[in-house]
Amino acid sequence: MILYIFSGLLGLMALTVPVGIVLFLLGFGVDQFFTPFPLIRGLGQFVWSSSNSSTLIAIPFFVLLGEVLVRGGVAAKTYAALDRWLSWLPGGLIHANIGTATLFSATSGSSVATAATVATVAMPQAERLGYDPRLFSGAIAAGGTLGIMIPPSINLIVYGFLTESSIPQLFVAGLIPGLMLAVGFSIMTAIICLIRPELGGESRRYPFPEMLAVLVHLIPIFLLFAAIVGSIYRGWATPTEAAAVGVGMAFVIAAFSGGVNWPMLKESLYGTMRITAMIMLVVLGAAFLNFTLSSAGLGRELRAFMEGLGFTPFMTLMVIVAIYIVLGFFIETLSLMVITIPIMVPIVVGLGYDPIWFGILMIVLVEMALITPPVGLNLYVVQGARRGGNLSEVMVGAIPYAVLMLLMAFLLIAVPGLALWLPANL
Numbered sequence: 001m002i003l004y005i006f007s008g009l010l011g012l013m014a015l016t017v018p019v020g021i022v023l024f025l026l027g028f029g030v031d032q033f034f035t036p037f038p039l040i041r042g043l044g045q046f047v048w049s050s051s052n053s054s055t056l057i058a059i060p061f062f063v064l065l066g067e068v069l070v071r072g073g074v075a076a077k078t079y080a081a082l083d084r085w086l087s088w089l090p091g092g093l094i095h096a097n098i099g100t101a102t103l104f105s106a107t108s109g110s111s112v113a114t115a116a117t118v119a120t121v122a123m124p125q126a127e128r129l130g131y132d133p134r135l136f137s138g139a140i141a142a143g144g145t146l147g148i149m150i151p152p153s154i155n156l157i158v159y160g161f162l163t164e165s166s167i168p169q170l171f172v173a174g175l176i177p178g179l180m181l182a183v184g185f186s187i188m189t190a191i192i193c194l195i196r197p198e199l200g201g202e203s204r205r206y207p208f209p210e211m212l213a214v215l216v217h218l219i220p221i222f223l224l225f226a227a228i229v230g231s232i233y234r235g236w237a238t239p240t241e242a243a244a245v246g247v248g249m250a251f252v253i254a255a256f257s258g259g260v261n262w263p264m265l266k267e268s269l270y271g272t273m274r275i276t277a278m279i280m281l282v283v284l285g286a287a288f289l290n291f292t293l294s295s296a297g298l299g300r301e302l303r304a305f306m307e308g309l310g311f312t313p314f315m316t317l318m319v320i321v322a323i324y325i326v327l328g329f330f331i332e333t334l335s336l337m338v339i340t341i342p343i344m345v346p347i348v349v350g351l352g353y354d355p356i357w358f359g360i361l362m363i364v365l366v367e368m369a370l371i372t373p374p375v376g377l378n379l380y381v382v383q384g385a386r387r388g389g390n391l392s393e394v395m396v397g398a399i400p401y402a403v404l405m406l407l408m409a410f411l412l413i414a415v416p417g418l419a420l421w422l423p424a425n426l
Contacts, residue, residue, distance in 0.1 A: 115144025138397020
């Protein structure tokens with residue numbers, strides 16, 4: 001059965017079949033060949049019951065929130081403000097890219113949306129000021145990955161839904177690792193630019209009164225983040241309710257920025273429907289595949305296989321990490337998560353590891369998939385925002401940040417408290 005799943009997955013994806021359809025087809029195959037019960041007869045009821053969840057309603061709300069902020073002109077003002085505060089560091093404007101990506105990660109919940117936002121605003125500056133295109137674009141692609149780590153994260157909502165884990169705890173657990181990655185990206189940039197100053201462009205300093213004046217553009221983003229995450233964790237609102245409040249606040253922020261109009265509203269709603277439909281197809285396909293695999297006894301088969309190897313829990317975890325790294329080269333991030341969660345999470349929990357901690361570790365590993373070729377979505381998003389050059393330049397520029405993510409994964413394994421301390425103490 002394991003061979004069927006992986007060969008079928010890779011074969012269908014090689015034929016460019018949409019991932020959501022692949023998951024349903026694999027589920028049909030498991031039902032046909034590996035279970036004695038006609039599970040497909042309950043497909044309609046199962047899909048309806050899986051999608052009829054208040055938790056999943058948070059997904060279109062968070063997508064719409066990010067769309068409103070992006071199309072409402074908030075991104076440009078945020079970027080300009082962070083330029084004033086961060087461009088004095090070695091690497092100059094690259095730190096503003098990372099800072100803007102961090103802030104928008106705390107509101108959009110999507111890595112691709114974050115990377116697209118920052119790339120659209122920042123790329124013209126790189127060309128005008130003569131930055132090295134590799135490091136500049138690679139930093140944007142890496143910064144965008146924070147969108148699925150720093151709460152609110154759509155991917156963490158999906159993980160919590162599929163594993164029945166606490167979404168508020170997942171949100172809080174991702175905060176420290178996400179901020180550590182953001183700081184690590186800036187440190188990596190500074191080190192590279194100290195060694196090779198010509199890569200970073202000119203550092204710029206602004207008068208302190210001007211720096212203070214632009215802080216007003218950052219306040220709405222911080223308030224939005226505090227309202228969403230704070231209300232969820234304090235129990236004042238569910239993730240869905242907090243997302244709805246966030247959408248309302250986003251419209252107010254965009255209105256004060258002068259960015260609310262009919263074309264903006266139409267584009268935001270269209271983008272929300274398109275992205276939500278894609279996510280839901282993948283989630284429902286994964287839920288159905290999870291159901292058929294559980295009915296066919298894959299969990300027992302995998303546990304027996306792992307026990308037969310004679311590995312310690314730590315060695316088994318290292319094998320799982322290696323699998324995620326390899327699959328990340330070929331499978332898109334959300335697809336990688338929903339395909340592997342039904343298989344990997346029961347094994348990891350059976351080994352005695354915390355599912356909240358593993359969710360954060362998984363996010364770090366799939367973040368790498370966003371900036372590793374040939375399927376790294378953020379690489380293509382950033383390249384699409386450029387006016388020239390080759391995709392290979394973005395790939396090369398993202399390599400140092402991918403290495404940093406791998407180091408972060410090992411740090412999480414060595415110090416689980418990085419992900420578990422906040423959930424246990426707040």
